[in-house]
Amino acid sequence: MQKLEIIIRPEKLEQVKKGLDEEGFHGMTITDVKGRGDQRGICLQYRGKLMKVDLIPKVKLEMIVPDEKVDDVIRIIKKEAYTGKNGDGRIFIYEVIKSVKVRTGEVITEW
Amino acid sequence: MQKLEIIIRPEKLEQVKKGLDEEGFHGMTITDVKGRGDQRGICLQYRGKLMKVDLIPKVKLEMIVPDEKVDDVIRIIKKEAYTGKNGDGRIFIYEVIKSVKVRTGEVITEW
Amino acid sequence: MQKLEIIIRPEKLEQVKKGLDEEGFHGMTITDVKGRGDQRGICLQYRGKLMKVDLIPKVKLEMIVPDEKVDDVIRIIKKEAYTGKNGDGRIFIYEVIKSVKVRTGEVITEW
Amino acid sequence: MDTSTISLVDTGFLLICTAFVILMTFGVAFFYGGLVRRKNIISMLMLSFISFALVTLQWTFFGYSLAFGPDFMGIIGGLENCGLLGVFADQSTRNLLIPDMVFMVFQLAFAAITLAIVTSALAERVKLSSFIIFGLLWTTLVYDPIAHWVWGNGWAATMGILDFAGGTVVHITAGFSALALVFVIRNRHGFTQYSMNPSNIPLTLIGGALLWFGWFGFNAGSAYAINEIAVNAFVVTNISAAAGSLSWMTASWIYGKPGSLSMISGTIAGLGAITPAAGFVGPIAAFCIGTLAGLICYYALMFRLKQGWDESLDAWAIHGVGGFFGTLCLGIFASVTIGGVAGIIEGSTTQFGLQFLGAGIITLYAIIATYGIAFFVDILFGLRVSEDEEYVGLDLSQHGETTDM
Amino acid sequence: MDTSTISLVDTGFLLICTAFVILMTFGVAFFYGGLVRRKNIISMLMLSFISFALVTLQWTFFGYSLAFGPDFMGIIGGLENCGLLGVFADQSTRNLLIPDMVFMVFQLAFAAITLAIVTSALAERVKLSSFIIFGLLWTTLVYDPIAHWVWGNGWAATMGILDFAGGTVVHITAGFSALALVFVIRNRHGFTQYSMNPSNIPLTLIGGALLWFGWFGFNAGSAYAINEIAVNAFVVTNISAAAGSLSWMTASWIYGKPGSLSMISGTIAGLGAITPAAGFVGPIAAFCIGTLAGLICYYALMFRLKQGWDESLDAWAIHGVGGFFGTLCLGIFASVTIGGVAGIIEGSTTQFGLQFLGAGIITLYAIIATYGIAFFVDILFGLRVSEDEEYVGLDLSQHGETTDM
Amino acid sequence: MDTSTISLVDTGFLLICTAFVILMTFGVAFFYGGLVRRKNIISMLMLSFISFALVTLQWTFFGYSLAFGPDFMGIIGGLENCGLLGVFADQSTRNLLIPDMVFMVFQLAFAAITLAIVTSALAERVKLSSFIIFGLLWTTLVYDPIAHWVWGNGWAATMGILDFAGGTVVHITAGFSALALVFVIRNRHGFTQYSMNPSNIPLTLIGGALLWFGWFGFNAGSAYAINEIAVNAFVVTNISAAAGSLSWMTASWIYGKPGSLSMISGTIAGLGAITPAAGFVGPIAAFCIGTLAGLICYYALMFRLKQGWDESLDAWAIHGVGGFFGTLCLGIFASVTIGGVAGIIEGSTTQFGLQFLGAGIITLYAIIATYGIAFFVDILFGLRVSEDEEYVGLDLSQHGETTDM
């Protein structure tokens, strides 16, 4: 069982969600974040001077999925979140030890 | 040392915190998030049509605790966050490599 | 490749960012959170009675960096986020399995 | 203009005052809007805006006629003025110095804000369509008759019961109707179980500021002329508001911390209580009325919480109790030199008795009639949204909107 | 004061009304500010504030003179009143009961709000410096002549075209100019691709409340005196606003959910439509006008969406279409007993013809002249920020500010 | 009403103006509230609301009497009007056309807003209980005497020092008192170390809009009648506000970006500066005053930042410096044809000398007396919250409330 931490443009959220839905990925947790990547945000010209705007608003999706589904999710994200411009986002993947469902008490360790 | 990522209903936060306090669990980090589980949020009837409200507001608690305390926390959450209805939440558990306390510089790797 | 989850005082964010910039650490994701540590927030006197304010606003920085850079980041944070008073924050470190860049499709597993 | 019956300066003054009172209904919107959880802010705002639009049309088509048309047995007005027929824009037939049309629109603003105040009891759970039906029926069957009784030559007026600017007609009516509603619509899910903290106190204070401002039009305008009564009303309104603000704040300070909501609730309590008496009492009496209103309404709120009544935004504790108390205060503090009426302090108990009787009967009527209407609407259409809709929030489930704020 | 030509009570009334109308420009700021994405709120608010400051100076130095100075061939005013020279604070030379200076400042408020309404089309993408240049040119070359034609003894006034309080001068002008602008500045990036939901509906409703309130000064003040026309205007303004609110809300309810934005858009539609007619029609006509305006403007909005025009905050659909419809309504519903003019319903089609002609010509002029000015400013200075600046948001890129709210 | 001494139309006008000025105190609340960090918004809002309630009672019980009771040696008023005794609602004993009671309540609004402006220096660190004590003492010992000197037949009035609507009494007094306070209460923790950005600029602009609106009542009302002075004051107030908005914005544009806070600070600077002169100068002078005020106050703000003074929300730089500059401007730009007084430009330096003297003495008095009172309150009760309370935020630590917004 792995966690995907997916950072995308807020305006792509609807499209990404739709793409995921279509392939049956429903569970997710969403957080409003701000971020910058290696190109350090966006660089504006202002009267000849440069002005760096780092910390652009982004949306973070967290999805816990079975190991074998990880690549499917990555594929969908790469397709739906893509614009080709700087700031399209990243996916980081972690190992999950265990998952518990509060309502049912059900514990999943292998998924 | 493990991290518990606990997703609960916002209105249960007070109760959960109290339950944790009573057994001596204080450290935690809280984030406002939105989420949906496998049943895809809440489904409303609207003039005969169905209307899905996914992305319901939730609260995410992150707690780093020693390995042997993990089950205690799970037990408390299962008790205090429970309503029995869809959306009660989940707990995801991760391995933590290392923890550093900024003020003291203290580093914990085994806990 | 590891993830550092860094929790600091909001008012230290600028300084921390500057410190990181100087040593070439740009990529980061920032979230507004609330938290309390083991000393359970701040304790105010109010007409003889004690009043606990837990859940103080904090900022969470998440940074994914190559294994060998982790200690550099820790050093910077310990220096820039430090005030010496309760609430200076923590760093938690996790293993990252894989990282994907949406724009380029580039996948990093070893870093 | 027929300047033999009309005073231009009073007409202009009343037009401005009317705009002030209209702004108050929006003030109620913001006041209430800030007090609910974020998922219901838009819904709460809309209830007041819709109240205003709805009552505007109701009043135009028949409400004004019911309240102020030719009296029928002291109980209700006739239908002669439906559609504003025979309501003159250039002359007065009502023994006032302003055209009937100006009187009509000034009174319209009062009718509208009263319904808006009632929405307190419906907060975060009412079904929009049912609210519209309820609102129409309630204004027609509760507000219009009461306005007629007190201000439209009805039985209360005939008996000599006094209500300067609406302590009875507006505040008792709204407050006790809200209370009655709670027993039909019942508490919000989770009430008393988990905290339902206000999400936007600055918005509430914006509403409070507009209410304080507008109330000058409400009370000074109720003199229907620029004269010493209007001047006095203006001044005592402000004093009572200030006194209420500080007394409620102090009371809540003694038991905990002096919150901004304590202060602004005290403001409204002070304003509600001075309203019926503003043309009859002087500055020092106003100070006493405001101070006491702040304390009494504070305890009323505590009482309601202890009872577990989810009259969510305290129309009852503030407007109802404050208005009732103020209506009695007229009978206590009235001074002959100011409004020509003597209260207990000047040695006469007659007016106090009348006030008590009037306030009592109207309170009972408001409770019973509102309960009946609500009961009927609930059975036929359902007053309340489903539990899931309530959980998701009314903004999304009723209006399909959300707010970041 | 020269009380042989001046009425003090009318002067006082008009001063208050002017303050009301000035508040409306800020109302537009909040109305629009709540409708954009969070990253552009401050920018959107500033466009209205700057409009007001800019037009104040323009009007003082030469705008008033262009619009209301001595007529030159029915086309434009002379420069005699530049710098407010010869504009008296204590006497009237305009056949009104108020000093010329009061007329000047009342009209200033109209000129300012018109530019503020136009900023709808510039939302979330305009370059601040270019807006200032555009705003100055537009007010001078579009607003001032049109105001002169209709209200400053220009050709339209001479022909008998009527516009009580600005349905043509303010709302048609602003709405159709906004539409023309879109074809120069073009759509926001991502328009139709992803949702650009309003971020702060409560702020929009604060704006809406201030607009509703201020509109009483706008319309009643346009009688330039306290008289039956002012009283009538006040009352019908309110009725039309209420009717518009409920009809638009109902329309959107039929196709989906009754949002607060439907309701408040309907309010503005009702207000915009009654504006030209407020001194000429009665309460029932006002109800019809408001109801129809709500529906027509709703469909206009749907139409614009289908066309893919990013006239972002709907100045065109609401003000433009509503104002045009209202200008015609004057020719339909006007009643001799109210304003001395007969509409189609009272059997005369002359006025309707005049209204149609006037509205048509002014619509065309507004579109063509605005397009020309915008085109010119775009070529010379660039109307629009760079794509990156737009993406980051105008608050940060143009003003260096952000808001948590 | 005793219509031999009273004018009804002026009385009505002044009542409305009073409501406008009362709204301004809430305007200050929102203006300041938006400028602090989110954890202190409620606290900041409450300081203004409490100022208003507190001063209302102080004024009623004895403040009015101290300021405007029978003169005692040019220094202070007697206690004859305590509790509003002998303040008539129906006649004038003050050589005005409005009843004494209306004069009283109009002046009340001025006293209240002045204290509210002072709270700038207390932002984000004052202890509520100590503020209440300070506020009472300050209004009594600083504001009331100064009001008496200038407007209550005190020494300044006798000498011929002029202050049309409060540039000295309100703005110099508030601004320099705020500055003095900083040297007692000292800077916020972290000031100059980390940014303390405003959290809610839209709220600040709401406040700014209410201030701009209310200021028409402030300045036009200060003519105490509807006459050419009131008309002129209305018009020049608006021009100066617009000029200040644009000049400050431009200044900050030159050094960086044109923020909305630059613009709205310029508005207040322009308004503050025109206030003392509004009855004495014409439109073009108003344009110059506003433009210069925007620039001068901008540099004053820069100067204060360089000094490291944490006069947090710039009451000093904007109101203090602006008011001082405006008080001098009266002596420069005054025109005989407008207010009967000649300034330097019309060749007379007498008035300028008087203005300089008056402004200087009152500035000194405000600084010294405020410092003394604050020092005393600080020693006895502690003006400031503890460091932990400040860190947690005053909303929580002083009021037990929070806001999502």
Ligand SMILES: Nc1ncnc2c1ncn2[C@@H]1O[C@H](COP(=O)(O)OP(=O)(O)O)[C@@H](O)[C@H]1O
């Ligand atoms: N090293 C990193 N650690 C944490 N978050 C990162 C890192 N690099 C990028 N991010 C997150 O991913 C987002 C998108 O990154 P960015 O570099 O702009 O994308 P791209 O490289 O595809 O243009 C950033 O805004 C930030 O939130």
Ligand SMILES: Nc1ncnc2c1ncn2[C@@H]1O[C@H](COP(=O)(O)OP(=O)(O)O)[C@@H](O)[C@H]1O
């Ligand atoms: N697969 C998942 N990945 C990430 N978050 C999830 C996942 N499933 C559920 N969640 C989070 O847990 C919350 C509660 O899940 P839900 O399925 O509604 O609970 P339950 O199944 O107990 O009714 C969701 O709102 C979402 O935030």
Ligand SMILES: Nc1ncnc2c1ncn2[C@@H]1O[C@H](COP(=O)(O)OP(=O)(O)O)[C@@H](O)[C@H]1O
């Ligand atoms: N056990 C924990 N689990 C999760 N987050 C924690 C834990 N302990 C501390 N934190 C986070 O770190 C922040 C700072 O911790 P704190 O104990 O106040 O720092 P310090 O101990 O250096 O004074 C807290 O506000 C909380 O967000």
